[in-house]
Amino acid sequence: MTVLAAWAAVLARxxxxxxxxxxxxxxxxxxxxxxxxxxxxxxxxxxxxxxSGEPSVSQLLERTRRTALAAQEHQDLP
Incomplete structure (x- = not known):
């Protein structure tokens, strides 16, 4: 999730x-x-x-964690 958050930050920039x-x-x-x-x-x-909102590193990691876990939890749904 850390690598995903870093990659998202690079892509956003x-x-x-x-x-x-x-x-x-x-x-x-x-x-x-x-x-x-x-x-x-x-x-x-x-x-x-x-x-959005210039998140700090910890906020970005928390957002990424919540998003990744929610996606894995509902991976059977289209």
């Missing part, structure tokens, strides 16, 4: 945008029945990170 969407890979093996299967089950989760 380079693009001049406060609202970013970054795709991160997810293993997509949330159910016990498919944990032992062999194959490529990766799914991309879009994370919308808002960097």
């Amino acid at each position: 380079l693009s001049g945008q406060d609202d970013l969407v970054i795709g991160v890979p997810s293993a997509n093996r949330g159910r016990r029945e498919i944990e032992g299967l062999i194959g490529f089950f990766v799914n991309s989760l879009p994370l919308r990170l808002e960097l």
